[in-house]
Amino acid sequence: MRYEIFGENLPAVSITLNRGESIVTQSGGMSWMTSGIEMDTNMRGGFLKGLGRMFSGESLFMATYTAAEDNQNLTIASSFPGEIRALQLNGSTEYICQKDAFLCAETGVDISAHVVKGLKAGLFGGEGFILQKLGGTGTAWLELDGSIREITLAPGETIKADSGSIAFFESSVTYTAEMVKGFKNILFGGEGLFLSTLTGPGKVYLQTLSLPRFAGRLIPFLPRPTNSSN
Numbered sequence: 001m002r003y004e005i006f007g008e009n010l011p012a013v014s015i016t017l018n019r020g021e022s023i024v025t026q027s028g029g030m031s032w033m034t035s036g037i038e039m040d041t042n043m044r045g046g047f048l049k050g051l052g053r054m055f056s057g058e059s060l061f062m063a064t065y066t067a068a069e070d071n072q073n074l075t076i077a078s079s080f081p082g083e084i085r086a087l088q089l090n091g092s093t094e095y096i097c098q099k100d101a102f103l104c105a106e107t108g109v110d111i112s113a114h115v116v117k118g119l120k121a122g123l124f125g126g127e128g129f130i131l132q133k134l135g136g137t138g139t140a141w142l143e144l145d146g147s148i149r150e151i152t153l154a155p156g157e158t159i160k161a162d163s164g165s166i167a168f169f170e171s172s173v174t175y176t177a178e179m180v181k182g183f184k185n186i187l188f189g190g191e192g193l194f195l196s197t198l199t200g201p202g203k204v205y206l207q208t209l210s211l212p213r214f215a216g217r218l219i220p221f222l223p224r225p226t227n228s229s230n
Contacts, residue, residue: 001106003086003139011084012077013103013141017067023074024064024111025104031077036069064107076104078143082209085148085167087140094135096175097142097168106138133171142168146209153200160195164210170202 002016012031015023030039041063065074078084087095089109096114105111114133134140144167151159153173160178169175177194198204 005084009081012075013084014075017072018070019067022064022066022107023104024062024107025076029076031075033074034072036072037074038066038068040064082145083148085142085144089137091137094171095168096171097132101142102132103141103143105140108136108138109140110136145207149206152203155201158197158199160197163196165206166196167205167207169204172202173204174199
């Protein structure tokens, strides 16, 4: 298997498969493919696992694309501006990702729901109680917002971030929420009541674009329906 990520701010990943190699993506994720690839749509892992994926932002059904011949190509595009990041999973390290981050993966990668521990993190962390968890072995590709910065946290080291800035992190990192201190900061700081906190050890990946914040900036410029009087 070979792959190429292209497209800069509107990225896609082009994957070349040999006979018998497969890629899994959510239903409707494929952009184009050559004629020697076969598609099989299924619930992958059963109903309960599919339901967990739904709560983490993915579809109930998954599509598996398998090459029937050598040198077959499958291209999957990101659904929003940003970056596609490839993760090499070795069976020992798991990653916790924001909702909707999963783009596609080899069949040895396990995609499941991750339940956030702690009431504050679930209610005020910005992503809710259900995130995505990736484990197993193989390559997984994530679609992320904006550009990505990797930070390695030492044991006990903490970084605070706007909830929309967290792309994914290693499962060894502790994720919670912390209330902003100071009355003026809460009212006029523009960051809301809570910030997300990530505590090492482990790697965290932060993104420069928050889609909810970006959408909020666009709302004042969208046309509003007007009521016509007869």
